[in-house]
Amino acid sequence: MENIKEVRVRYAPSPTGMQHIGGVRTALFNYLFARSKGGKFILRLEDTDRTRYDEKYVKNLYDTLAWLGIDWDEGGDKGGEYGPYVQSERFELYKKYANELIEKGEAYYCFCDAERLERIRKIQTENKMAPGYDRNCRHLTEEEVKEKLASGVPHVIRLKVPMEGETKFHDHILGDIVWKNEDISPDPILLKSDGFPTYHLANIVDDHLMQISHVMRAQEWIPSTPLHVQMYKAFGWEHPEFCHLPMVNGSDGKKLSKRHGSTSLNEFRARGYLPQAIINYVALLGCSYEEGKEFYTLKELAEKFSLEHLNKAPAVFDYKKLEFYNANYIRQLSTEDLYKWTLPFITGTGDATLEINPENPQPKPNVGPQFSGVALGEDGEPYCVDKSMNMTSADVKETLMGLMPLIQERLKFLTEAAEMVHFMFTEPAVPPADQIIPKRIDAAKTKEVLEAAKEFVAAVFETDHEGAENFAKAKAEELGIKLGDFMMPIRMAVTGSRVSPPLIGSIHVLGKERSLKRIERTIATL
Ligand code: GLU
Numbered sequence: 325m326e327n328i329k330e331v332r333v334r335y336a337p338s339p340t341g342m343q344h345i346g347g348v349r350t351a352l353f354n355y356l357f358a359r360s361k362g363g364k365f366i367l368r369l370e371d372t373d374r375t376r377y378d379e380k381y382v383k384n385l386y387d388t389l390a391w392l393g394i395d396w397d398e399g400g401d402k403g404g405e406y407g408p409y410v411q412s413e414r415f416e417l418y419k420k421y422a423n424e425l426i427e428k429g430e431a432y433y434c435f436c437d438a439e440r441l442e443r444i445r446k447i448q449t450e451n452k453m454a455p456g457y458d459r460n461c462r463h464l465t466e467e468e469v470k471e472k473l474a475s476g477v478p479h480v481i482r483l484k485v486p487m488e489g490e491t492k493f494h495d496h497i498l499g500d501i502v503w504k505n506e507d508i509s510p511d512p513i514l515l516k517s518d519g520f521p522t523y524h525l526a527n528i529v530d531d532h533l534m535q536i537s538h539v540m541r542a543q544e545w546i547p548s549t550p551l552h553v554q555m556y557k558a559f560g561w562e563h564p565e566f567c568h569l570p571m572v573n574g575s576d577g578k579k580l581s582k583r584h585g586s587t588s589l590n591e592f593r594a595r596g597y598l599p600q601a602i603i604n605y606v607a608l609l610g611c612s613y614e615e616g617k618e619f620y621t622l623k624e625l626a627e628k629f630s631l632e633h634l635n636k637a638p639a640v641f642d643y644k645k646l647e648f649y650n651a652n653y654i655r656q657l658s659t660e661d662l663y664k665w666t667l668p669f670i671t672g673t674g675d676a677t678l679e680i681n682p683e684n685p686q687p688k689p690n691v692g693p694q695f696s697g698v699a700l701g702e703d704g705e706p707y708c709v710d711k712s713m714n715m716t717s718a719d720v721k722e723t724l725m726g727l728m729p730l731i732q733e734r735l736k737f738l739t740e741a742a743e744m745v746h747f748m749f750t751e752p753a754v755p756p757a758d759q760i761i762p763k764r765i766d767a768a769k770t771k772e773v774l775e776a777a778k779e780f781v782a783a784v785f786e787t788d789h790e791g792a793e794n795f796a797k798a799k800a801e802e803l804g805i806k807l808g809d810f811m812m813p814i815r816m817a818v819t820g821s822r823v824s825p826p827l828i829g830s831i832h833v834l835g836k837e838r839s840l841k842r843i844e845r846t847i848a849t850l
Contacts, residue, residue, distance in 0.1 A: 331363025332537045334399070336527065338370045339381035342588045343388040345580060345641065346542055346572055349606050353569060353634075354540050355394045356607065359626035366534060367399035369410045372526050388589045392599045393622055398534075406534040411526045418521035421529045421559070422481045422514045430558035431514060433479045434461040435472050456510040457482070481515040483524075483555060491550040496538075496567040496631050503550035512551060524548065528555045531564055540567040567631060570610040571638040580641045582683045594678035595689055596669055596738030598657075601650040609639040619652070651736040659728045666731075666741035670724070671700035676739070689739035696742040697749030698724070710750045723748050726833045730825035743823045748833060752820025752842075754849050760816045762809040767850055770813050772803055774847045777814045781839045784831045792828050817846035 335351040337343070358365035367389075371377050386400065398404025408414060425431035434457070441457070448455050462484060464472075472479070486505045494500050514525040521529075531539060546568050556563035574584035586592050592602060600621070607613075607625045612633050620628070657665065668674030672692025680688055693699040698706045698720060705717040706724065715723070724745060731744045746752070754760075761770045776799045783795040800810035815827050818839050824830055831839045 329537045330535075331358055331361040332366065332535050333358050333363065333540055334366040334368050334531070334534065334536055335396075336368040336370050336530075336541075337385060338373060338376075338523075339378065339385060340373055340376035341381060342384050342590055344587045344589065345592075345606065346587075348388065348392065348589055348602070349572060349609050350541055350569065351389065351394055352392070352603065352606055353611070353629070355396070356626050356629035357538065357540060357631070358397070360629040363537070364397040365395075366404070366406075366536070367396040367402075367409065368530060368534070369400065369412075370523065370526065371410060371412045372521055372523060374412070374520070384590070391589070391593065392603060409534075411521070411530065414526070414530070415520065417533075418525050418529055419515060419519060422521070422525060425483065425514070425558055426481060428558065428560075429484070431481050431483050432462055432464070432511075433469055433473065434482045434511075434513075435464075435477045435479045436460055437478070457512075459511055462511060478517045480513045480517050482511040483514055483551075483558065485509070485511050485551070485554055491553050493549060493553050493563070493566060495546075495549075496565065497570070497634050497636055498543075498546075498568060501546070501549070505550075505554075508551050508554065524551060524555065528552055528559070532556070532559070532561050536564045538565045538567055540569065543568040543571050567634070570635055572609055573638045573640050575640060575642065577638075577640075582681050583685070584641065585643050585684060585686050586681070588681070590678040591680055591684070593675040594680050595686070596675075596691075596740065597646070597650050598653045598665065598738070600653040600656075601646060604653070605646045605649050609641065610635050619649075647736050654735045654738065655732060657732070659725060659732075662728045662732055663725055666728075666735075666738050667700075667706065667724075669739045670696040670698050670742050670745060671706055672742075673700045689737065689742075691739050691742045695746060697746050708749045713749060713751075715749070720749070723833065727825060730829040730833065734825060740823070743821065744825055747819035747821060747824055747830065754846050755816050755820055757850060759822075760813050760846060760850070762812050765805055765809050769803065769805065771847060771850050773805070773810055773813050774817060774843055774850070776803065776810075777817065777843050778840060780814065781831055781836060781843065784828055784839075785836050789828055813846075814843070817843045 333354040335354050337347055355365045357363070369382065369385075371382075389395070396402065398406065399409030403409070422431065426433070436457075440460075444458050445455060447453075461482070485508050489505050491503045491505055491508065492500065512524060513522050515521055549566060549568070553563055572580045574580045576584075580587060586595060589602075603622050603625070604620055607620060611629070612635065613620060613625070613628050654662070669676045669689070669691040676691045693709050697709050699709050701707050701717065706720045707717050708715040708720050727745050727748065731741055734744065735741060757767065761767055765773075780792065780795055780799065784792045787795070796810055797807055800807045803810065811827055815822070815824060815830075818827065818834060819830055820842075
């Protein structure tokens with residue numbers, strides 16, 4: 325039957341940590357689902373855990389979604405018809421609903437203190453019993469409850485989970501799920517003694533009041549779902565449809581973690597990924613679109629997304645594949661945009677300052693003025709650190725813009741731009757001889773190469789790219805060496821580094837005179 329309910333989905337993170345790939349996948353899929361169905365995407369802050377709460381995580385959430393280009397219709401800082409969308413602003417509501425369950429006989433007051441609970445826990449561990457509350461207060465008489473309440477004994481409110489029978493629900497990805505009620509946590513707390521709700525209560529009340537049609541979240545929430553279904557039943561509410569997304573694992577089949585590489589979005593940013601690449605790749609984690617098609621924009625994804633295309637099997641996070649997407653999207657940027665995206669890494673500002681996890685096995689990228697020779701002034705304009713270069717900010721910008729098309733083909737990460745532009749902003753020290761002399765030829769031959777390099781530089785300026793290339797090929801043949809062995813010493817002389825843009829273009833940007841000077845200098849040291 326055609327589903328006629330309006331699609332209303334939510335991303336409901338707890339601001340207790342930085343946004344990571346798993347959270348982004350959940351946010352993205354909910355967003356895409358809403359957009360594909362002309363529905364609403366809601367952003368709800370589940371900030372009931374006040375001990376782990378930190379304002380910086382809220383900021384990071386907004387910042388990450390904005391960077392990715394994922395926007396929402398209701399919630400967060402936007403408001404909406406069903407607000408507030410921040411759970412800490414809704415505490416009175418949860419109290420009201422917890423009391424409603426008490427009145428309905430679906431929940432009860434529990435007066436057990438921490439000491440007693442600890443005692444039970446100990447006995448359970450000693451006897452290898454399943455942990456959980458022993459339901460002691462479920463059996464108190466009305467009189468006993470009244471008396472304890474009147475004398476102000478601290479209490480919580482617990483749900484009366486049925487002790488027999490089964491809970492059944494359907495999941496869009498996993499199919500029908502049947503769960504024995506005895507396996508549901510025995511009578512979990514809904515309202516804590518300080519009047520704060522637990523995740524379960526706040527989550528269910530809000531999904532109901534905000535008219536959420538589909539709960540789409542990671543598969544690790546499956547064990548909570550039977551309890552949630554029981555809570556909806558206790559309230560007498562219809563539950564939303566469920567859709568538990570497949571796990572995201574590392575290459576070893578274990579849940580993706582810091583051991584595998586970057587996981588937090590800040591770190592992907594610090595490592596020079598583009599949002600387009602992240603969006604495209606993450607959209608394919610557990611979902612397939614068209615056979616054989618690899619590239620999708622956010623807009624295309626929003627048109628094509630469908631619950632039917634979600635996979636059951638865990639997705640494997642492949643950093644190499646993401647790298648492929650990144651290089652690809654970098655190649656698609658306009659020169660202006662490439663400049664805009666690489667400048668923070670060249671100057672060591674903005675995204676380049678985001679924290680990188682020290683446990684990450686991938687090396688830290690070489691970014692900032694010490695690698696590029698370019699820093700950012702207080703006026704927001706780049707300047708050359710080496711004053712003897714006599715470059716104005718306008719010169720620096722022009723040079724960088726000239727380099728952009730050259731480095732574009734070589735970049736897998738935006739971070740790599742820093743080292744690649746360095747040769748233009750300093751007179752590099754002449755590299756040691758063993759770095760200039762190729763393995764297959766000797767010093768004398770290398771000197772011959774560098775002598776010929778002067779003609780090569782002339783060819784670069786007198787002919788076109790092809791002409792310069794042909795000149796190099798002919799010269800290499802004449803000298804009886806491979807083309808690579810002809811180019812390498814020249815590259816080292818001109819740029820002082822192996823990480824540089826293509827040689828002919830580099831010579832062009834550097835200029836004839838400066839190129840020749842660097843070649844002469846190098847010959848003198850051999
Ligand atoms: N606040 C929960 C989280 O941190 C939400 C889980 C859910 O979507 O129900 O992921």
